[in-house]
Amino acid sequence: MSHTVHIDPILLGKVSKPARYIGGEWNSVVKDHHAVKLTVAYAFPDVYEVSMSHLGLRILYALLNERTDVAAERVYAPWPDMEELMLDKKYPLFTLETKTWVRDFDIVGFTLQYEMSFSNILNMLYLAGIPMLSKERGEDMPLIIAGGPCAFNAEPLADYIDVFCLGESEESVQLLADTVIAWKESGKPGGKKGLLKTLAGQQGNYIPAFYHVCYDANGNFVSLTPSEPEAKACIQKCIVADEEHVFFPTKPIVPNIDIVHNRAVLELFRGCSRGCRFCQAGMLYRPVREKTPEHLLHLAKEMIANSGYNEISLMSLSSADYSCLSELVDMLLQEFEGKKVSVSLPSLRVDSFSVDIAKKVQQVRKSGLTFAPEAGTQRLRDVINKGVTEENLLAACENAFKNGWSTVKLYFMMGLPTETDEDLAGIADLAYKVLNLYRKVTGKNNGRVTVSVSSFVPKSHTAFQWFGQLPIEEIRRKQEYIKTLIRDKHIIYHYHDAKTGHIEAAFARGDRRLGSVLMEAWKLGAKFDGWSEFFNYDRWLQAFANAGVDPDYYAARSRDINEALPWAHLSNGAVKPFLQREWQRAASGELTPDCRHLSCTGCGVCPSLHVHVIDNKEGRDNEKTSFSC
Numbered sequence: 001m002s003h004t005v006h007i008d009p010i011l012l013g014k015v016s017k018p019a020r021y022i023g024g025e026w027n028s029v030v031k032d033h034h035a036v037k038l039t040v041a042y043a044f045p046d047v048y049e050v051s052m053s054h055l056g057l058r059i060l061y062a063l064l065n066e067r068t069d070v071a072a073e074r075v076y077a078p079w080p081d082m083e084e085l086m087l088d089k090k091y092p093l094f095t096l097e098t099k100t101w102v103r104d105f106d107i108v109g110f111t112l113q114y115e116m117s118f119s120n121i122l123n124m125l126y127l128a129g130i131p132m133l134s135k136e137r138g139e140d141m142p143l144i145i146a147g148g149p150c151a152f153n154a155e156p157l158a159d160y161i162d163v164f165c166l167g168e169s170e171e172s173v174q175l176l177a178d179t180v181i182a183w184k185e186s187g188k189p190g191g192k193k194g195l196l197k198t199l200a201g202q203q204g205n206y207i208p209a210f211y212h213v214c215y216d217a218n219g220n221f222v223s224l225t226p227s228e229p230e231a232k233a234c235i236q237k238c239i240v241a242d243e244e245h246v247f248f249p250t251k252p253i254v255p256n257i258d259i260v261h262n263r264a265v266l267e268l269f270r271g272c273s274r275g276c277r278f279c280q281a282g283m284l285y286r287p288v289r290e291k292t293p294e295h296l297l298h299l300a301k302e303m304i305a306n307s308g309y310n311e312i313s314l315m316s317l318s319s320a321d322y323s324c325l326s327e328l329v330d331m332l333l334q335e336f337e338g339k340k341v342s343v344s345l346p347s348l349r350v351d352s353f354s355v356d357i358a359k360k361v362q363q364v365r366k367s368g369l370t371f372a373p374e375a376g377t378q379r380l381r382d383v384i385n386k387g388v389t390e391e392n393l394l395a396a397c398e399n400a401f402k403n404g405w406s407t408v409k410l411y412f413m414m415g416l417p418t419e420t421d422e423d424l425a426g427i428a429d430l431a432y433k434v435l436n437l438y439r440k441v442t443g444k445n446n447g448r449v450t451v452s453v454s455s456f457v458p459k460s461h462t463a464f465q466w467f468g469q470l471p472i473e474e475i476r477r478k479q480e481y482i483k484t485l486i487r488d489k490h491i492i493y494h495y496h497d498a499k500t501g502h503i504e505a506a507f508a509r510g511d512r513r514l515g516s517v518l519m520e521a522w523k524l525g526a527k528f529d530g531w532s533e534f535f536n537y538d539r540w541l542q543a544f545a546n547a548g549v550d551p552d553y554y555a556a557r558s559r560d561i562n563e564a565l566p567w568a569h570l571s572n573g574a575v576k577p578f579l580q581r582e583w584q585r586a587a588s589g590e591l592t593p594d595c596r597h598l599s600c601t602g603c604g605v606c607p608s609l610h611v612h613v614i615d616n617k618e619g620r621d622n623e624k625t626s627f628s629c
Contacts, residue, residue: 023096112150167237376426463582
């Protein structure tokens with residue numbers, strides 16, 4: 001039996017932005033739970049404005065609701081004022097579509113986009129009245145699943161999640177739904193454990209309760225071995241080989257209030273073969289698979305017609321690398337000419353930047369340009385395999401300035417392996433060169449360069465997964481050092497809080513012992529830790545102390561290249577020898593080429609997952625990357 005929440009409209013007047021909780025948005029889907037065989041609550045552990053902007057949940061929500069036997073609904077983390085009201089009035093966490101209690105659903109699925117959202121997962125389970133620890137949840141409780149990039153190091157959340165789903169879910173979520181429905185209709189044989197055993201045999205599913213963890217006498221992780229015959233020693237991610245024909249929603253939910261990315265989104269392709277050594281996304285989503293421009297135009301026309309949006313964002317890890325970008329932009333602008341529909345490119349690389357394309361996409365709505373050199377010197381850019389030069393950046397900026405742009409944003413990282421103060425000085429030097437170039441090209445003094453510097457966080461499944469993060473004090477020194485080098489009012493300098501990055505790094509490279517830290521932090525009041533106004537570093541340090549865990553053991557410790565890693569059993573397809581070679585090439589400043597343009601680099605993804613790079617520029621597959629790795 002499903003329970004629903006009936007909220008007095010007067011009560012919503014006591015919270016900020018009540019539209020976060022009322023649902024009823026255009027293109028949202030409401031179904032009768034008695035008329036379906038499976039109910040799914042998709043949960044994003046952040047506030048409505050952030051959650052509604054996430055494409056992955058939009059896809060899975062629409063995909064499951066295409067089925068007549070499944071009802072998929074949304075639930076997001078309530079803002080603290082709403083949480084206070086819910087606790088006071090004893091409202092459990094509920095979904096937007098039907099206001100049904102989350103605990104009454106068959107499945108609750110969390111997306112894991114960033115480590116600092118983990119505390120919200122525990123808080124949402126608490127608000128839903130669902131026991132946080134999976135071992136304490138009875139047969140009457142929903143199946144708690146999780147997916148997304150952070151699932152590739154699932155261990156810090158292993159105590160809380162029943163099933164982790166690795167990789168791309170358009171096909172696997174259908175199998176998941178079929179499996180649960182069949183299990184229910186068969187009388188739930190074997191109870192929840194019987195269902196988990198069936199799921200364990202399917203690709204991409206990791207059930208942490210079916211594994212035993214071993215540590216040595218010094219507390220170092222040694223191994224993780226299956227404790228049930230159905231569990232696999234290595235879990236391979238799911239992948240969509242045919243990107244051209246994969247489901248994509250063309251009736252996006254139109255929010256009742258403004259959100260972070262309030263526009264139609266076109267996914268040009270998946271994956272990235274650039275090989276930046278710090279970039280986890282570039283490794284997790286390999287290989288590159290493109291959609292054709294004709295198909296993308298068709299999707300764009302339907303989305304605009306079904307939503308009324310006046311902006312289309314061309315989204316991918318590096319949108320400017322789409323092989324048919326110029327052709328696609330021309331097709332979109334021609335289709336929407338005179339209709340005041342703009343096209344935006346959110347990510348640009350300086351070596352693939354085209355002023356002609358930039359001018360075209362900004363015919364309707366003008367904005368500044370953003371580039372990411374990542375490091376201040378060529379030596380360090382070679383270390384991270386960025387593959388761009390100062391000449392690339394200055395040439396791109398010069399073309400932009402000649403064509404009317406006056407503002408440029410530059411993104412960098414600090415704390416990278418082998419970094420020196422000379423590399424930091426190069427950040428300020430590049431900013432001055434760009435600003436002086438604007439003055440030279442235009443003869444004006446109204447240009448503006450924004451420099452944003454974030455602290456490097458080592459991530460699993462990257463070539464830098466073995467590198468220890470720098471101490472907070474050293475990061476602060478570096479931040480202040482750059483500040484002393486920037487004295488022109490036309491250069492704006494921003495940097496990120498190093499304390500947040502320290503906790504993020506601990507969880508990014510953590511093992512199951514981080515689960516107790518997370519529980520302690522939640523008990524101390526941790527929530528919305530990705531928001532600066534809520535993040536409390538001292539609270540997290542107290543949580544680590546309470547759990548008897550040293551955060552620096554995970555965040556700051558450089559690891560031996562042959563050390564056992566807690567995430568090694570969760571595979572994105574890339575083989576360990578490749579990452580080891582990349583770590584060694586980084587130390588010597590050697591570049592690794594992009595396999596879309598030169599020979600296979602031997603990452604192992606294509607043969608292990610039986611896929612290969614799809615490049616539409618020639619209207620055929622890129623045969624270079626179909627070689628055995």
